[in-house]
Amino acid sequence: MTAQTATQPLNRQTYGAGSPAPIRIIHFGLGAFHRAHQAWYTHKVDANHEWGIAAFTGRSPQAAETLEAQDGLYTLVERAEDADSFEVIESISAAYDGGNIARLAELLSQPTTAIVTLTVTEAAYNLGSDGQLDLTAEAVAADAALLSQWWKASAALTGSSGTARRGAPSTAAARLLTGLDARRRAEAGPIAVVSCDNLSANGTAARNAVRGLASAVAPELAGWIDANVSFVDTSIDRITPRTTDEDIAGVAAATGFADQSPVVTEPFHNWVLCGDFPAGRPAWEDAGAVFVDRIEHFERRKLWLLNGAHSLLAYAGQLRGSDTVAQALRDPVCAAWMDEFWNEAAEHLTEPELKVDEYRAALLERFGNSRIAHMLAQIAIDGSSKLRMRAVPVIRAERAAGRPGQAAARLIAAWIDYLAIANNDGADVRDAETDRIMPLLALVGRDQTAALVELLDPDFAAEDGIVDMVHALRGSFQDQ
Numbered sequence: 001m002t003a004q005t006a007t008q009p010l011n012r013q014t015y016g017a018g019s020p021a022p023i024r025i026i027h028f029g030l031g032a033f034h035r036a037h038q039a040w041y042t043h044k045v046d047a048n049h050e051w052g053i054a055a056f057t058g059r060s061p062q063a064a065e066t067l068e069a070q071d072g073l074y075t076l077v078e079r080a081e082d083a084d085s086f087e088v089i090e091s092i093s094a095a096y097d098g099g100n101i102a103r104l105a106e107l108l109s110q111p112t113t114a115i116v117t118l119t120v121t122e123a124a125y126n127l128g129s130d131g132q133l134d135l136t137a138e139a140v141a142a143d144a145a146l147l148s149q150w151w152k153a154s155a156a157l158t159g160s161s162g163t164a165r166r167g168a169p170s171t172a173a174a175r176l177l178t179g180l181d182a183r184r185r186a187e188a189g190p191i192a193v194v195s196c197d198n199l200s201a202n203g204t205a206a207r208n209a210v211r212g213l214a215s216a217v218a219p220e221l222a223g224w225i226d227a228n229v230s231f232v233d234t235s236i237d238r239i240t241p242r243t244t245d246e247d248i249a250g251v252a253a254a255t256g257f258a259d260q261s262p263v264v265t266e267p268f269h270n271w272v273l274c275g276d277f278p279a280g281r282p283a284w285e286d287a288g289a290v291f292v293d294r295i296e297h298f299e300r301r302k303l304w305l306l307n308g309a310h311s312l313l314a315y316a317g318q319l320r321g322s323d324t325v326a327q328a329l330r331d332p333v334c335a336a337w338m339d340e341f342w343n344e345a346a347e348h349l350t351e352p353e354l355k356v357d358e359y360r361a362a363l364l365e366r367f368g369n370s371r372i373a374h375m376l377a378q379i380a381i382d383g384s385s386k387l388r389m390r391a392v393p394v395i396r397a398e399r400a401a402g403r404p405g406q407a408a409a410r411l412i413a414a415w416i417d418y419l420a421i422a423n424n425d426g427a428d429v430r431d432a433e434t435d436r437i438m439p440l441l442a443l444v445g446r447d448q449t450a451a452l453v454e455l456l457d458p459d460f461a462a463e464d465g466i467v468d469m470v471h472a473l474r475g476s477f478q479d480q
């Protein structure tokens with residue numbers, strides 16, 4: 001691709017887009033995936049511009065500032081094996097710093113606001129291994145204390161004009177709870193919260209996070225949530241790596257727009273949803289979304305076959321010298337381990353509508369798309385919360401069927417070796433539970449394995465054979 005000499009900024013005027021659609025959807029976590037998935041689905045089905053999104057960042061305001069400078073517009077690059085196609089997405093009407101609680105409260109107080117979507121990462125839900133909100137986590141405890149103080153002052157979390165108060169909550173659950181309280185006080189009616197994070201039973205996870213905090217702050221709030229908030233479960237899929245400087249330059253060269261916020265994704269997209277939308281929703285089904293009455297088996301298929309394989313490739317692949325998913329797949333040893341893991345998982349994905357053989361064949365093609373540089377190091381982040389959903393349930397299911405679950409145990413062994421080697425090399429361990437992981441990495445041998453297995457699942461450490469099986473698999477990644 002040759003670089004063009006002149007580009008123009010991307011905004012509604014230069015692109016010739018219409019006015020932003022009225023805001024009816026609030027999003028938490030303005031990252032790559034939201035732009036490639038929920039915002040794309042909404043753009044595709046909202047020809048009449050009725051469903052605008054207000055997207056809030058999670059931690060730093062930067063993504064909002066960049067997108068706001070472009071009036072919410074950005075380019076979606078669909079990267080197939082043989083070519084790229086480019087489309088400007090118009091569904092984001094406004095972007096805000098996640099700390100802007102007053103604006104959040106104002107938007108959630110409107111009866112026309114119908115949906116909150118979330119892509120804040122698995123770790124951001126701060127759930128313990130029992131699936132409930134971990135009120136001892138530092139950030140959660142701080143937010144619970146702050147919100148309790150606000151509540152005690154006036155039986156509300158927001159002042160009459162948003163939050164004219166000291167301090168601001170930092171966790172997604174506390175921000176959402178503050179906004180929901182504004183909605184309660186405005187009597188703006190019921191609403192749907194739609195988690196689009198890679199968590200099993202992600203609707204329940206979102207409910208446990210928000211409701212758990214509400215119960216700690218004021219039972220009245222928890223009661224309002226029970227009566228007014230529908231937590232929708234979803235299975236969400238579209239492989240979307242982090243945008244690189246090269247992607248930004250490529251978009252400018254191909255389109256003539258100096259878009260600072262493009263997103264590169266694969267052509268494949270999938271969205272399965274289960275739950276109610278009491279205040280309405282866009283017709284996402286017109287872009288291929290599927291609404292079902294039972295979703296658990298779809299979630300398992302995606303989290304085990306796609307995400308489980310991703311995590312296996314992330315740890316084993318990097319230990320064996322690969323940097324991307326496509327590279328790791330070309331390593332016959334990694335490919336064989338992935339196949340063994342899929343065989344184990346497939347034993348428990350028996351519903352005919354899952355079409356597991358077709359799904360596996362499609363995954364091989366998607367993972368093999370070498371034009372999508374999906375970095376294994378990115379996938380490897382936050383392994384503790386991911387492996388609880390990608391490896392632990394497969395081992396459980398295998399053992400319930402009388403088999404050891406060795407291929408899934410290999411994923412845990414690879415994770416531990418990856419952490420131990422990073423720690424020995426003085427590299428950062430990138431995990432939301434680093435504080436708990438670091439002391440365990442100071443242990444050695446089987447003790448280290450046992451402690452990290454226990455961190456993933458306290459029951460596993462007590463169960464005969466699991467620690468030994470994982471330990472026996474350690475140290476085998478670089479040798480074959």
Ligand SMILES: NC(=O)c1ccc[n+]([C@@H]2O[C@H](COP(=O)([O-])OP(=O)(O)OC[C@H]3O[C@@H](n4cnc5c(N)ncnc54)[C@H](O)[C@@H]3O)[C@@H](O)[C@H]2O)c1
Pocket residue numbers: 028029030031032033034056057058059060119120121122123124171172196197198199236237238239240241242
């Ligand atoms: N990228 C994909 O291919 C993909 C596919 C399916 C599902 N997902 C889900 O979407 C999530 C985000 O993926 P992404 O590619 O957009 O990542 P990203 O890094 O581009 O964006 C993550 C967003 O979450 C926010 N965030 C991170 N930690 C947070 C915290 N502790 N509290 C609140 N907000 C926080 C960030 O500020 C950012 O806005 C994933 O973790 C996964 O659960 C991603």
Ligand SMILES: O=P(O)(O)OC[C@@H](O)[C@@H](O)[C@H](O)[C@H](O)CO
Pocket residue numbers: 122198236237238239240306307310311378379
């Ligand atoms: O996004 P994460 O960090 O939960 O997991 C990394 C990848 O496995 C994931 O992003 C997949 O690419 C995605 O789930 C595909 O739909």
